[in-house]
Structure formats: C-alpha cells, structure tokens
Amino acid sequence: MASYFLRRLLMAIPVMFFVALFVFLLLRLTPGDPAQAIAGDQATPAQLAAIRENLGLDKPLTSQFVAWIGAMAGGDFGHSLISQRPVLEMIGQRIGPTLALAVMAMIFTVVISLPLGVLAAWRHGGLVDRFVMALSVVGFSVPIFVIGYVLIAVFAVDLKWFPVQGYKPLSEGFGPFLHRILLPGLALSSFYIALVSRMTRASMLEVLREDYVRTARAKGLGERVVLFRHALRNAAIPILTVVGTGFAMMISGVVVTETVFNIPGLGRLVVDGVLARDYPLIQAIILLTAGTYVLINLLIDLSYALSDPRIRYQ
Amino acid sequence: ETTLNVVMQAPLRTLDPILSTAQIVRTHGFMVFETLLGMDAKYNPQPQMADYTVSADKMTYTFTLRDGLKWHDGTPVKAEDCVASIKRWAANDGAGRTMMTYVASVEATSDKQLVIKLAKPFGQVLELLAKPSPVPPFMMPKRLAETPAGQQVTEMIGSGPFKFVADQYRPGDQAVYVKNSDYNPRPEPMSWTAGGKVVNVDKVVWKAMPDMQTSINALQSGDVDLIEQVTIDLLPLLTANDEIKTGAINALGSQVTGRFNHRLPPFDNPKVRQAAMYALDQDQLMQTAIGDSQYYKLCASVYGCDVPLASDAGSEYLKGSAKERLAKAKELLKASGYDGTPVLMMQPTDLTILSTQPIVAAERLREAGFKVDVAAMDWATLQSRKNSTQPVAQGGWNMLFTYWGVSGIWNPTVHALLDGSGSDTAWSGWPRSARVEELRSAYLTAPTLDEQKKIAKEIQQIAYDEGFYFNAGEFQSVAAWRANLKNLQPGPLTLFWGVSK
C-alpha cells in the first residue's frame, strides 16, 4: 500500500512532463504575441521585434522547450514574460484566495448537499425531493454571476451583512476572512450543491433498498444513523468522485466568482495569463494543477478504499 | 492617513512606461516619473523638471534642471540621467525616433544642464518632450535608462510625486503608491501635466475590477473612492445617489477607428473603401457602443474633435442620413467592380469597448452589398493577427476596429493611422500615399500653428479620399467618484495630484 502510494506519486512526473510538452506546444500554436501584450497595441513593429528578441521568443521552439524544462528540473519556474516577476511569486500571491474560495465552496457543498440528497432519497417524491430538484434546476441553469449579483444585492447591498467585494487573507484574522469569503463561497458552490445533492440522491436511492439498511433498522437505530452511517457510506463512491473532481475543477473554474466578488485569485491570473500569452506563467500554473490533480485523484482513490473495504489496489 | 482607492480602467500588468503604449502604464508612469516638460490645458509645453531656453535659430535647446529634484532612492537627479532617458525613449517611441533623425546631439553639459542640438530644423522638440501621449519621455536614473531597448525596466525609481510600493504590487490586480514626501512641487498652479503637482493624499491604491457591477457596488459602499471609467449604460445607477458624482476627468476623448487593410482585396480598391465608408454610420456605431449621446461626439476631425488641429475636411464622407448613405454606398460599390470577396472583420470579443462595432459594421456592410465574415477572437489574437500581411486564408484580415486616445492622434506626427508610407513598419493597414508622407515631413518643420493647421487639414482630406480608415467618432470616458473627493484634476489622462479626500 505504501509502495502503491509512492508509485502513484511518482507517476506525477511523467504526467507533468507530458502535460508540460502538450501545453508548451499548445501555447506556441495559439496566435498572439506576448510582446504585444507588453507594448500595447500602438507599439511599432520594430519595438515588438526588440521585445521578442529580448525575451528569447525568436529562438527555435526546441531550444525554448529544452531551456524551460531544464530550468524547471532545477526548480526554476522562470519569470513572467509580461510582468517580469518570478512566476512562483505571482502564483504565491494568488493561490491563497482561490484555495480559500474552493475550500469554502466545498464545505458549503458538502454541508448542504449531503443532507439534502440523503433526505430527498429517503422521502423519494416528497417535499425535500422536490426542493432538491428545484435546486438543481436553478443551480444548473442560472449562471454563477447572476447568483453572485443576487447574493450581493440582497446580503451585501440591502441587508449590509457582508461587504460587497474584496478578500482578506486568513492572516488578518478568521472573522474578517470568513466575512469576505462566505458569499463568494456560496455563489461558487451553487453549481456543485446542485450536482452533489442530485448525485447523493441517486446513489442513496439504490442503497436504501439493500438488506443491511433493513438490518440497521431492525436494530432499532434512528433514521439519522441508518441514513448517514449505513446508507451514505455505501453510497459514497460516486459522491466522493464528483466531490473530488469538483474540487479539482473548482481550482481552475473560479474565474467568474473571483471576478464578481473581486477576489485576486488564481482563476483570474490564468485567464489574464492566457489572454496575454504569458507562456511561463500558464505553463507553470498548469503544471502545478496537473500535479495537484494527480494528488487529489490519489486521495479520491484512497478514499474509495476507505469507504469500501472490499476495494483493493495493488 | 488618507488613502485613495481607485478602480482603474485596466489592470496594471507591466511597469515600464517607455516600453508600453498602454494607457494604464502611462498613467502609472505619471505617478512615479516626471517629464522634463509638462503640457498644460492649452496644449502648450511648460517647464516641469527643467526650465528651458531655445536658441534664436531654434537649433539648440538648453534644459536646466530645477533645484531639489531627487530620485526615489534618495540620489539627486542629474542631467546625465536625463540624457540616457531621452535616448532610451527615442529608441522606443515612433515620434521620438523621427526626432532623433533631426538631432545632432543630446548631451549633459553639467549636473544640472543638458543640451539638445539639432542637425536640421525641427519644430516639435518641445511638444515631443512634453507629450502626455504614448510614449511620454519619462526621466529615470541612468542605471535604469541604460536598460536595452527591448527589455523592461522593473525597478520603479522615478522622481515623481508618488513612490511605487513594490512589495504590494500584484500584477494584474493591485498597485500601491505612497506620497513622495521629498517631492517639491513647482510653484505654478497645476494644469494637466504642467505646474505644481501637489499631492494631498498619503496613499493611492489601484485596483483592477474586471466586473463593472462590482466596481459600482464598491463605489456605493465606499470601498473605493473613484472609478476611472464607468460603463455609460450603467450611469443611471449612480446618478441617483447623492454621495456620488460622475463626470469626465479625462479631458480628452478617444476616437474609434475602423481600419481597412489596403493590401488585400477587396479593400485594396479605393472605390470599395469609399463604398464601405458610406455604408458605415458614425451615429449608429457610437450609439450601440456608448448608448447615451451625451458622451460621444461626431466630427470629421481625424485629430480629435476639440484639438487645435481639428477641421471638417472630408466631412462629406460622413454626412447624410443613414438611408442616403446606404444608397450611396450601394451605388459606389456597384461602380467599384466589387467581386464579392468576403470582408474578414476581426472582432475582439473580450474587449467590451470594441466588440460591438464589428457587428454593427458588418450588418451595415452586408446591407450595402458586401459579403462579411465576422471572425471572433480574443484581443491578443487580434493584435498579432493584425500584423499579418498574408492573404485572409493564411491568417490575414480586411478590417478591424480600434480606439485611440486623442493625445495619441492629435497631430500628424503621433497619429499612427496617418502613416502613408505603406511600409511594413507602419501600423497595420498599410495605406500608401506619397503626398501624405510629404505633408507629414513638412508638418515637422512647420513654424506656425496656422501652417500646421493647413498641413493637417490637407492630410485629413487625403486620409478620407484614400480611405485610410473610417473615423467612427469620439467618445468620452466618464468617471464616477464619491462626493467627498475634492479637486479632481482634469488632464490628458487621470492624474492623482491635486485631489484631496
């Protein structure tokens, strides 16, 4: 098992290499010119050429790639072409808010959608079930920005319970941090609440008919224990999967939330990076996400084994 | 401690104001750096860092740095710093490069004094050194100014009224400036970039907020004090609020331009270009993009509606009701022998201010009988595709829309779209007109304003006749701020001196 863990982690290296290669090529195939992003649209061709030469963009692709991979291997993620800042520093500035947002949204998702999904399946066709259906309709078809605007309009502008925008890191205290991250977390989670509660409902419906649920009831256990300990554990695998992949996707899918709530996060950095063709920055971010995904997915796989002891990995 | 929180129109991603032509970087430049000369509200160069004398033959310009100028690292400003700065600027800036072809030498004669000697007569030295348009000749310490032309200066050491706080800078998100307490403003009253830059706040924080609704919320809640540029359609949300004022603090508007690619069919045919110009309609284009007619102007002047060089030469191309113009366009198009080659119109979908015009234009061109493909793409793709001189199938283009701050087009020297050389180094579109080139040279040495006006007017007429580009009109950017801000200074761009909170 320990060796399995290690093997899986080592697999991250080839994954990251291929992702690196792929992204590198992808980026060079896309039209657009970092020099233009630096100089602005009124720049003269001569000026652009000078900038390109200075950035080494006029060198052949292979040597650019080799240089980059070489530097990476030495732990140097390089400098942003646009801002000239170390890429790691830029990511460092931005990763905190995004992580906080994603974790917050995940907490909301789990705390809200698990009970809802479980209850919906328990009283199949009942009131909660209808509510979950409505929730999923809203969650799926109303864009996050609308949910964000509405939340802000109601809770920040009208009721003044929360600030209208902005982010405070945890280092400025838990209270202020929570105060600012709550609404965005809720907005971001809307989609996932819909997804996870429906998924929970679907897999609970299957499990609730199993014999061991009947046994649990025969023992005189309360419905809460029957549902959440006996049934939910058995229904966990698809739920863990969507929660896990959902979390992974959140890290890259937070752009709109970050925009609406003005949170200086990684999502906006990625989009900025792509739009400005900031090659080293995008490459580094994607590599880091690839690594993170390998890790998250490893954790999901381990959680399968935890939730169902019959599952074995070699 | 007073802090001014500002939502700027664009995020600050690069810092070198010499290398970048972007307005946000220029605004940043004016926070940290200064120019030898400033430009006042009457478009006249005035002493800023230096007082100047011009020799009688107008061939020697002597600049004397004023006392007490210090770089932000504490070292005094020396003439040699300025010499290096001018050289680096001239290597980057188009107009600067032109100027250098007339200059014999730029030298420091003492710590306080530098001299520019001309080789040939050139009438624009002071204007160029004072220009607030891209790229202003900002002064930097020598060690920074010696950075190679294509490389960014990343250390922000200037002599301006604000100091850049490097460790609070988050590219694309936030930039922080603190008052430079060592700064000694000039005694004259402030006027644009000239005069005394008196700073009345301790700190200025620039925020990028890509969502206008969020910015408005933040302004209303007091989280920010100023939004540099508000979407005009949303102004009604703000005008109802007593605590908020709106208005134009940027004295100069921006001109929206529809550029034809003169190298590719169908717009290699001047008649087709003319037909297209008639098909397009200034009012329609501006109305869809801006909405409220209070905030845009329709004029023929290619230099901006209210600048000294403004004239109505070529206005025959813009007059008439939409219907009449369309009829004319159809007629011209028929006469031109247009063969149905589709027009590839580039649309930058991620840039709100420019994403409507291609659609409106395409619709009108189609009505006039053109075939149009609207190619949607991101701004970065558009920017690099516009440099392509290849046929459409290989990544070329036929038409695109851009906008230019009036300070970037207010005379034929700086106006990139009036380059008639047709050379690869010209700004995309590559119109060719020998006469325009002659006139542009003449403009550089024209001794009086009247003469300049005359030249400019002729250039304008040719630009219309030849279809250099379609002038879609000028819009004003509108700022919104909390009522407790006082003394916001109008300027060629947003200036943060004078204002108090």
Place this chain on the structure above:
Amino acid sequence: MSASSNPMQVTLPRRRLLQNPPHWTTVLAVIVLLAVVAMAVFAPLLANFEPTKLNAAMRLKPSSDTYWLGTDSFGRDLYSRVVYGARVSLLVGAGVAAGAILIGLPLGLLAGWYRGIDGVLMRMMDGLMAIPGILLAIAIVALTRGGLVTVIFAIMIPAIPQVVRLVRARVIAAREETYVDAAVLLGTPPAKLIWKHLLPTTIAPLIVQGTYMYASAILTEAALSFLGVGIGTEIPSWGNIMAEGRLYFAINHWLVFWPAIVLSLCILSINLLGDTLRDRLDPKMQGRNA
C-alpha cells in the same frame, strides 16, 4: 423441438420503459423538450425578426408589442434571439454531454475493469483535466478555424475525465460483487460482462452527471464565445445572450433571465426524464405504478 410455433415459447419482457402509462410529469417533460427542439428547428417561422437585425435606436428597450421580450444592447429582438439561441445551445449541450459520455463511458469501464490499464489511463485523464478549456479552445480555433464543432470539442475534452472517473469508480466497486464472480464463472467474456453487469450500475450517476454537463456546456459556450473562440457573439445562443446581458444586469435583468428560464425548463425536463429513466431501470421500482 420443432421450429413450428411453439406454445411453450418463452420470451423475457424487455425493460419496461414505455409500457406503463407514464406519470404526468414525464409527459410534461417530454412535451417541453419537444417544444424546445421544435423551437430550434422552426426558429425562422417563430421568430419575429432576424436574430442579427440590429437597431441602435432601440437599445435595451423593455418588452412591447413589437419586441415581445424587449431588446438587447444592440437593439436586437430578444425574443427572436432566444428562439434562435436554442439551435446552438441545444447542439452544444447535447453534443458535449453525449460526446463526453460516449468517449468517457467506455474508457471508464475499461479502466475500472482492467487494472493493467487503469494507472496509465487515469494519469492521462489527470493530465487532460489540468489543461484549461479556454486554452484548449483558443488553440483548436487557431488550428481549425472556429465553429460549433470546435466549441463542442473544447468543452467536451475537459469533461471527459469527469465521466471516466465516475464510471470507473462505480466499476471498481461493482467488480467486487459476487454476481460478477458468478458471471466470470459462466464464461461471460469481458466485453459482455462489462456491458451487462457493470454498465447498468453506472447509469444512475451518469444521468446526473450528464444533466450537469449539458447545462454547464451551455454556460461554458458563452464564456468561450467571449474569449472569441468558436461561434462568436453574432449568432445567438442562450449562453452568449446571458453573458452579454451580464453587463446590463443591473438595469435590465430580463436579458439574463429569459434565456435562463428557457434553459431551466430544459434542465427540469431532463431531470424529470432522468428520474423516470432511473426508476424504470431500477428493478425494485418495477412493481410501482409511477
């Protein structure tokens, strides 16, 4: 054992998807979906205007007799755009969901069943997931010239790993069941075993995931349109109508709400149908009238 008509002939009923009279919600759902499809197909007949017909003087007008749902920032008729928008949106949503499932399902089944390929395949999926859709879309557009297919691909590719992971997870759990052992002993070849015994366990979660992908594809299409990838903003889609409406949300939220309402109806119907399908496929629900 004569081949002639045998009174003893035994047949097994197929799964009863249609036999019982469907519940009224199911009927309603089908009607709504058919209506939306019809809306897409007959858009030219239903629309009052060309969806691209603009009128600068009529920007952002409220609903009226001429403009049933009002106009957008170009002065285009919102009603006509929503009607036409069904075309792109339905294609993108259904295309992405169907595509991702068609590709992801077999891969997930294989990865779950064959431990040998699990590692490599899943690591490929990890890598695929890491590549941002925007970047992929921009690159594909650059290579192929944009269009509907590009958009579908760009949205679908990052969605595939999600399907694969979900399916694989179910298979990993299901393969420990005794009835799978039993099938192995009956000599059921892997392909059939996967098809008959493992695939059905994945259907219920896939219905949920599919609905989700359908909806998110429609919204993502708009995001991509705004990065200039693919269909562009000239051709209406519910996604890009909403995304354009975003700028004007504070002054006219109907620009966002109308397409959202139509989309909601679709999602509701798909959900209802999904539930019916799930119930019909669940043997323990067969006795019920629902």
Place this chain on the structure above:
Amino acid sequence: MTEMARPTQPVLSIRDLRVATRGREPSKILKGITFDIQPGETLCLVGESGSGKSVTSLVAMGLLPRDELQATGGTVLLNGEDILTATPSRTKALRGAEMAMIFQEPMTALNPVLTIGLQMDEVYWAHTQMRPKERREAALAAFEAVHLPDPARIYESFPHQLSGGQRQRVMIAMALALKPKLLIADEPTTALDVTTQKQILSLIRELQDKQNTAVLFITHDMGVVVDVADRVCVMRRGEIVETGPVEQVLSQPQEAYTRDLLQAVPSLVPRAPRAPAQEAEAVVEIRNLEKTFSFSSLFGKLMGRDIRTVRAVNNVSFKLARGRTLGIVGESGSGKSTVARCLLRLEHPTGGEIRVNGQDIALLEGQAALAPARRRVQMVFQDPNRSLNPRLRIGESLIEGPLNLGEDRASALKRASELVEVVGLPRTSLERFPHQFSGGQRQRIAIARALMMEPEVIVADEAVSALDVSVQAQVLALLAEIQQRRNLAVLFITHDLRVAAQICDEVMVMQRGRVVEDGPASEVLARPRHDYTRALINAAPGRDWDFAAGRRIAGADA
C-alpha cells in the same frame, strides 16, 4: 416450559394477517395467518420454501418493504400494541430492545463497509447508556458467547472477511445482545456446523429461561425443530396448514402436506455406498492447497504496521472423480468456502496445485487463460442473493452462461423455463427479479443456473441449506439424476450431516483450515475416527427422532 399461566398476554399475537404485492395485479403472499407466541415459548415455523415465513417475520418487525409489499388486513400485536399502525418512532424504540430479528441471509444483512465491531456496538449504543469501553467489552463477550474464534479479530473485520457461518453468528450475537422479549430467528443456523449450532441453540434456550423470551423460530431443519420447538406451525402457500405442540405434529401429523414433509427428512444413516466408477478418473485434484489472508486497516498499511494473517486453508489435498460426490463438512470458518473459491480461482491460492483435467491452474492469470478450465466447473455460491445480479431478470441470469457457449436464445430460454419448473418454481419466475423471491427460491435459481451450463464439475457451497426438506429432496434427486446421466462430479459443501449422509460418496471433514479425516461417507459418518468428527455427529440435531416413523428412537441419548 408449558407451565405458563393461562391469562398472560401473548408476546406476539398475529390475527388473520394478509399481505399482497403492490402494483396493478397484486398477488397474495399471506392469505390470513393467525398465531400467538407466549412468553418463554418457542414457536417453530416450518414449511414450504416461499410460503411466506420470512414475510410474516418482517411484518412482525414492521420492516415490510413498503414500496413492494403491503399488509392488506389483519393485526399484529406485540405485547398488545399494534405494530401495523404504530408510529415510526415507536417501532424504532421497540426494535432491538423489545424484539430482535436474525435475518435469513446473513451475507447481505451485514453492512459491507462498516466493521463488525461498529455494527455490534451500535446495538448497545442505541439502547443502553454504556460507555464505549463497556460496549466493546460487551460486544467481545457476545462474540465469545456465539463461539466466534478470536473475537478481537472479528471485531475489527469487515463482513467480507468472515465466513458465512461467522457472519451468521455475528447476526445472532446482535439479536441476542439486548435480551429482547421477542426473538425472531429466520433460519438462523443454516450456515453453522452442527456443533456450533448446538451451542447457539442452547444459548437461545438459556436466554429464554432467564428472560422468558418468546422465540419465533423459522427453520427447515426438522432435527432442529425436534430440539427447540414447543409448538409448530406448518406453512404452505401463504397459509398455516397445521399447528400444534411439537410432539403431536411430528408424531401424528394431520395434514398430508405435513406427512410428506416429515417423510422427506433424510436419514442420518449413510446410504449404501455406490459402486466406485471404473478406475475413477479425477477431474479435479487439489494438492497441498494453502491460502493465507492478510489484512489490516488501510492506515495500518500506510504506517507499515504489522499485517495480520489468517490461515484459512492449510495443506488441503483431495481428488474428485467423475460421477462421484465429495462432501466437505466441518466447522464453520474452517476454510470450506475458501477451498471452493480457490478451486475456481476466484481467490489466488498462496500455495499448492489445482489440477483440472490434469492441468495445473493454480498459477494461471487472467480470465482468458482460466476460461477453459472454468467452463467445466460451475459453482453454486453460499450466498445466492449476492450471486444474482439484482438488475437482471432471473431468465437473463439463467441463460447468460449458455448464450456464452453459443446456444441460441430461444432454446436457452426454453431450457431455463423447464429447469425452473424442475427446481419447483413457476415458469413466470423467469420474468421476475431476484429480490422478489424468498431465500430458498433464490437458492434454487442459483442451482438452476449452474445446471444450465451442463458442467463436468459442480461445486455446491451450502446449496440446499435454505430449502425445506421436500424441495430439498427434489433438488437432490435432480442433482443425482444429472450426475448419473452426465457423469457429473460434485463437490458438496454442507453442514447438514443428514444430506451428506444421503448423497456423498466420500466425505472430508475440515477443522481450522485442515482436513482432519476423509474417506468413504459410510465409513466417516458411521464410524468416525477423529474426535472432531465424532463430536460433529453427536451434535446432529434430532438424532433421537425417527421422522419416517414419527417417534423417538429408543435408546438414543439426547
């Protein structure tokens, strides 16, 4: 036992209970059942498989699957309180403490993802004020009481790591934990060897004596009936056909059905040995088979903690010849099922050889490599419920194998419909889903599925334990007939010594993973040499009753 006072209220009183399926064509499952159980009394419910015994007990517990079945009439009173109309919270309070149930199929009745310990712990947690440590001690003691080996290991195990009998004992321990007033035991000892069974039965008796517990005991094992019952109810097709004190029903059955049932009880005396087939050719030969399970918690593994091991099979060898039946009997948890699973290579053996028709398949890997050997060998799993895909109709499950062998659908279906009738199920069963059957019916389906394949070897793991004796007799006869006709070899794992005595040629006795004795059935069962075998035979229930004659065997010591 019969000294109960007249006026006492019955613990459970069922009056005219009717249950039908839901749906548009409801079919009647219970057609008016009436009986009482007094405190301290044991009522045995016997009768035809599928007659509604389990459904009756589910109704009593208030656990009827509401979506599918519904009580259409009658009353069920627990200590005078109507269960059918009680509020959910009331039934919840009653369950576990007042009444407890041992479910028929222990394999599916335990939650696969929770440890045995936790599942046991919950019983105390829900109904007592004990502290965690006390609860754990109580649980271990309860495991000890049902004779589970190494209770500490069991406590930490998951259900799939236990043998069938071990799971059944866990279920029993749970049901007995709170000393309920009413105990419903639905075939509680089918997976237990007779010695363990005896201990369990005396445990229940003890509880009854101390707590005056009423017991509703459902069983097919007439021997057990003799040993435990005060009164007997005989059920058939949803009705009670006969009821009365045990001696009376067994000695003077009133109904023909009861008489048939008693006639069908196999004798403990081994049948006359069959002539060994000419130079008995071994289809399956096992040499020195070893199987060690290792397990520990996931975190334990990550931390590199010691891995615990269980030697489930230890140096087992045997030969199985064509046309012969080899019986494996022995202690529950002694590795019988593991031997079977290894033989079919559903488990990787840790050592030894497995020869099928001379080819060693012990080390083969992959479905393709094993396919030829597997085609000849079919298995009836100990766990019929889990071995049928719940999503497939019975018909589909039955024809799956033949279709794989290339038979066409129509003819396979035809054979399937004939076969279900042969095992005593209606033809319409083919259209139904597994959960719509009773335990015994599912077991017959599993047998039919194996037979459909016309294999050379059948491994039957407790294949007839859930069948009533008359159906059992039919199924065994069928098996014998096919064996005769097709020269089939049978590996028959059972706890029922009567069955073993009647059908096995050879018998192998296992204890703690080892073979302690083997030889011809007539030898081993009639003249056991090993102590364990002797103990086993002595523990056979109802040894002192002659069912055919309907009287006690004189001189037999109880």
